[in-house]
Amino acid sequence: MMEIEKIMPIWKVENGAMLSMAGDVTIAYSLRLPEIGTSSAKDFEGLHQAIVKAMGVLQPGTVLHKADWFVRRSVGLNEVKRQDSLAGAGEREFAGRSFLDHECFIFLTRKPAARKLSSSAYSNILRKSIAPASVADEKLLSGFLASCGQFERILLDSGMLGLSRLGDDALSGTAGSAGVIEKYCFLLGRGQRPVIRDVHLQDEIRVGRARCELYTLADVVHLPALCGSRLTYEPYSTDRTSYSIGFATPLGMLLDCNHVYSQYVFIGDGRKTIRELEAKKLRLQSLSGYSRENAVSRDAVNDFLNEAVSTGKLPVRAHFNVLCWSEDPLEFSDLRNKVGSAMARIGAECKQETDGAAQIWFSGMPGNAADFPMNDSFDTFAEQAACFFNMESGVRCDGSGLRLGDRLSGRPIFLDLFQGPMKSGRITNRNLFVCGSSGAGKSLAMNHLLRSLYDEGAHCVTVDVGGSYRGLCDLLGGYYFSYTEANPIRFNPFYIGEGDVLDIEKKESLKTLLLSLWKKDADDYNRAEYVAISTAITLYYEYLAVHPEVFPCFNSFYDFLMHEYMEVMKDGKVKEKDFDLVNLLYVLNPYYKGGEFDYLLNASENLDLLNERFIVFELDNIRGHEILFPVVTIIIMEMFVSKMRKLKGLRKILAIDEAWVAIAKSGMAHFIRYLYKTVRKFNGIAALITQEVDDLISSPIIKETVINLSDTKLLLDMRKFMNKFDKLQEVLGLSDKAKTLLLSLNKDNAKGENYRELMLDQGGQHMQVYRNQLCLEEYLAYTTEESEKMQVEAFAALHGGIAAGIAALAAEIRSGKRKL
Template identity: 25%
Template sequence: MNLQKKSFHLPYLGCDLAEAQGLPYDTLVGPFGEPTVGLEIRNLPLQWCCNSNSYSSYHRVLLQICQILGEGYTIQKLDVFTKKTFNAAPRESAIEKKYDAHFSGRAYKELRTFLLFSPLLSATKRKGINLSEATASLTPLKEKFSKIYLLLDSVGAHPKYLRLKDYENYLALLFQGKETSTPVKENILSGPEFLQVGEMLLKTVSLVDLEELSIPVDVSPSASDGKNLGAAVDPFSFLFDLKESPLIVYNQILRIPLQSKLHRELERKKKRHEGVSSSAPSNLLVAREIESLLEEVAREGSLLVEGHFSVLYSAEDKLSQEKIQGSLETGFFRRGIVLSKNAYNQMELFRSFFPGGAVELKSYDFFLSPLEPMLCFLFKEHLPENESRGFALDFTSREGIPLRIDPSDIPMQTGRISNRNKFVLGPSGSGKSFLMNSLVEQYLRYNYDVVIVDTGDSYQGLTRYKEGRYIQYSEKDPITMNPFQLSKEELGIEKMEFLSSLIYLIWQGQEKEMSPSEKSVLDSLLLCYYELYFLKKEGIENYPVEKRTGLYQKYLPYASALSSKGSIRKNNIGGRSLHTGSSTSYYEVLGIESTLPIKEIRQHGKRLQGEMQQGGLVDTPEVLSEALTVLSNYTTKRAYDKTLVSSREKIAASLPHLKQKDPVTAEEKFQNLLFHLAPEALCFDSFYKFSEHFLPVFLNGGQLPISEASFNQSTFFLVLRDFCSGGKYGETLNRPQEKSLFEEQLIVFEIDAIKDNPKLFPIVTLIIMDTFIQKMRYRKGRRKALIIEEAWKAIASKLMGGYILYLYKTVRKFYGEAIVVTQELQDILSNPVVKDSILSNSDTLVLLDQSKFQENYQSVASLLNLNAVEQSKIFTMNRLDNKEGRERFKEFYLKRGDSGEVYGNEVSLMQYLLYTTEKPEKEALEFYYENAGSLNEGLERFLLDHKSLGLSLSEMVSLVNLLKRPLKSSDALNFQNIKKEYPTIDPWELLRKELAQ
């Protein structure tokens, strides 16, 4: 076959460089002297933003651009989809290297978008070169171009002026048909179906065939994806899915002709058709359509434009080309478009993809329409991009390509969020543990201290790998702290609030709410406890006289009630102590009036005693039994009443007398009080001992005595006694934590052993939270994170609401964040503390697979402030056709501020093994760790064996656990042989029999 050879020439006279023009962009000069200027931009709607308003908003921006240009100009929009291969920059740590290697070589699509502007050339102007006319047309173009740049910059499209190198790179890409580091000029073989450039096939298809116009009657800036709650997408978003093609370019050209001239032409055409309507009824229909078009344009004030839309794609062979062609036809057909069959002018169409390439097209390549519907054919999406080079975490795009996501710093700087706190919700099996492990591991690469409260061994592997502290609660080695050990500087309002909440939590449990009188008593008790401690430590003599006099008066009732032996005086009947270290009356113990008849006293006392035993608040209610015994008998009750009268008379007589005494005597009494009552050391034991002596006088010695009904001191002492040394939980609040904990970067408190203990669980959770607050203050200049897994339920009560609110508001001041993780939907629906204290102070929301809640999601959506658009995003999670060529992964929704995005959490096998909570996998790894002598070496050997032995992960785990040792190559070979020889028999059964022999 004899082929005619021709030289290929680019359709440009040259390029006016920016430096020569004094402009920030270069100007291409077309074959007729027409100038072309361009921008690279980013389309505004993010892929899978699911928001039809975003597409409509960008549609209006494109409309404004056309209006700025006005008639007599051509707009060319090129969306270039390039197939690339992921290769990460070198990183230092082993875990980062494994992560990057996991994705190395993975193919993905990159999208670049160009906007080009040229004067519209009429047929007469294409007959020759008129440089003077071309130069004159450049001035108004430059002015319009500057306005367009400012508009695109203001809406966040990130416009960048194009220079000669940008044009050259784009043209090189077209001629290669793929991304390459070393462009080579190849011969072009032009055929009726496609072009062949080297080994690549290039084919161009046009969207519209004027002889058989097949486009939808109704068009819009966005379309429904047909699933996922009808999520809004670009009508041509399927272009992202053509994975086999190394290069796809969507060419969109709009010509805005002179409107008056065009209208005259249409009027003439209408009249011609009307004149011959009698010979063919179709002519009348055409005339009516033209009339309707002109009326619409006049009514809407719209521009009439000519549009051309075509797609160029490359293929490596004919088979791939046919497959891509089929996918394109299917994609456009679903949008109501039948591609043109008249695409035999492949070279002409190919040249139209050049910058300023509209001049290569003929009139039959365009169709006429009002501007707004024509803009619906423009592509409008962009792909997610890396967010930061500073603080950023590794996750993936929906396509499965690593992305650097900044969860807090940039969102804080831009005002998207006002705090770093997070709320994480995901049902069991949704990948929540993997996501949190990934988050923590990446936090630790930065300047982070992390404290975790866990109830399921989710972080054991990661903690060992990072050499953090893993603290498990047990009766032999409980988690302890001494929350009372404070310096004078640390003693602030928030600390007093914490201690009063802690004491009340021990006393009454987490379900009750502290009354104002109870809070007042506990606050006063704590205040005096610390005041007397520091007075004794610092010496009362070092205070000014005025201060000392005030202290004498304040503590006079307590000093007067102190016996010479240093204890509060007690009343006795028949040699028995009636108050057991307390000045509270038996009437107050039972919560009754002294005038109540004996019969009713007996009934009330027995009922109260039974209720306390049933509630589990009191182990041995001796005080109740003693009060009931004394007050149920006429003789002992009468004698007891007399002692109460006598005691009140003595107190009334002694107080005025003491006030009149010489100040030296008052000082002596106060010194005696300090000596006997002020604590020697700060701990729960000393607080309890102080309370025993102090509280009875405080409750009964004031001008307004506090009744037992308002503050039941009997139950107070009985319940708190369990936390004194020697008691059931004697170490919990007396033994201080190791100081070294404050230096640890990662601490995990595993408290699964006490999650069913309603008394201890909330108390231990609370003291861990307080440990975090101390660490937060102590470790200055570092980021901090407190992560509370399901343990948050232990403290999500009305009592703790104020403390949680304080914690959430305080962490921000110390470069920190609080993260609550839960899996139960009902938890957030039914708990007011979650809403008022946690959710309202968490600007970042993380949701994992919510599909099981989809039918009843409105209440959750309302609570989480999720509008219809955000819900659409959420229900696309794990539903896209994006599984091919990827290891196991789960997607999650990350909402920062008012809006969120969906990302993938896909990790390397090394990370999977560190994060796994599957018991068989953890047991198999232990055999490798023990054999190697360290986690790092054992893990590396496990990975090498998995790669070399040819076993799946589940097969390897099962075989290791069966043999109870690391594998040898012969083990794997034997297993494979058994499977081949006995394909119908369970190989594990055969192996177990073999081992038994």
């Protein structure tokens, strides 16, 4: 047993730098990498070139140590953001789910000029104590810091990486949080409190109860024959697209175990390296007659020298290793298979390090990269070394918003789709476009989004033609308007709810409605008719103020026209030749009591549409009706405009699901255009959902208005439209990267889990694939399958409410008593 203080390589931490006992100076950066799956082949190539360029500005004698830490964590219940029963059930469903948490660091170390190179036989871990040496001189240190600044600026200018320098507390830690040195020595994850563990290095590496194994790429014979900036990931690729991942991603996010992937690049004197290789080539030349292996090695060294001289590439030495660990004996026994499989994906040979493992582990301590045993490194160029850098990270979470799932692990990801992206400039409007083939999960996704917005205080208005939102509306206690013979659809546009007044907006809404009911074309009226109806509406509400016993509705308005307003006309205040009241009464008579449509405008319940936060209009049974459908759509649109203008500071969304075709055909296309151009100014969202690709391609409304003015797109599985995809891609304005992501949906879903994937595209800047994975309670509330809806309704009737019914049904399904 040895106290670590005796051989601790780090002497002190000050001014944001680590000083080693040997006189090395190290500064550290936290690196933010692109999310896995979001980079195209062009992105990977640009990132690769930026790294090579950044390495080119580092001084000779600098060690670049990039460490990617992947630590398995579990989703905790403390991450629940909302407390209502349905959202709470969703959070509890995923509590305890395992995922890899990724942190990435870059350590730049400058060695003193006279520092002796370490090896497996000469490493500080083999000593009984270490005495501090003199730190590098001030001139050398200032040059090192200047090169680090250039290195940082080049990476930031790539536009794909985030870099932040670590301060003293992040390096050395505090009483309440572990620094990077403690994290490495004691295998601590993000947010774990400091803890001291025994480290065993004699016959194996053991930290506390965790057993570790070390696998290296330390010799050219173990390297792949070819390397590049990217790989094609076959499970997500199609005949038309190649899904790109980073070349080293199989050793990163795709390696499902606790591990640290370390990448070392040793920047030396290029001219000195070439001289040494020239001498080596001559030695091999003289020995080539005795062994064919020497002749092959001579030719390899000669090729390396020719490329270095002809292209001006930077010769470096490099080393890569994976340190993995587990406390579970069964998982530990499988680590070799996992790492070997990951190495095979990049064409490399897996070598388990045993005798030299302790020296390599010791040099991996942040700030101690200069003590790396150089006999375990190999000569290469900066371009090839950069190929082995891990360039992808996990999916990031906004902390609030719509709950989706990480594609790899199913970890809950909360996405702020509207507010944050508007502030950052990623999007310029909040409009939403949702598209996918039949059965792709559009209704489930929209139900989930609407409930999420409702939980955040938004007013949600949905126009539907299939009954997809009935369950959610009943659960939230909203207004649900639908038409059946026994219970036809009813409105009361004349009712003014609490907090509302007869303002210009309300009067204009009523005038538009009355003119549309009277005239075949809503624009076919003269000025006198417009003024007469405006006057009638004003006088009617004055009449109501004097007669509070009169209920505001179309019937009482019609009575007012027949009696009170007729007297106004007789007094000569309105000329009969300018306004034909008799004709108006005759045309509007079907909507008056006793008429064919007397129910339509005389509702006595569900009246306060302005203040009701969740409203669904189900128009399936009337979308072909020449009278009812135009009237209903006018009422819906005018009602939403009223919400939009009067509810200051509140989020509003109008979601039109499949009904947009009928709405456009009924002369309301101009309203859709107006809505998409205006709703942004009132903190609103216009959302359109469709599955008809032919309509999508041929509709000028969609192409010219909806898609152009929808910065947020939720796209679901479209593989059914593969033969039409080129035209579809053009209409949707998708890049080739977006096309690749879209065609990868649901190609390699996790076995045994029920979910559908969707692709989010925001302003063409952020594109990612997520799971729309629901808990059983959410699925039962959102389902559109008739047999499942009938079961939910039956349990709701039995248990006295839909919330209790869903909970009881879910409990029986989980216990195996009932199947969906």
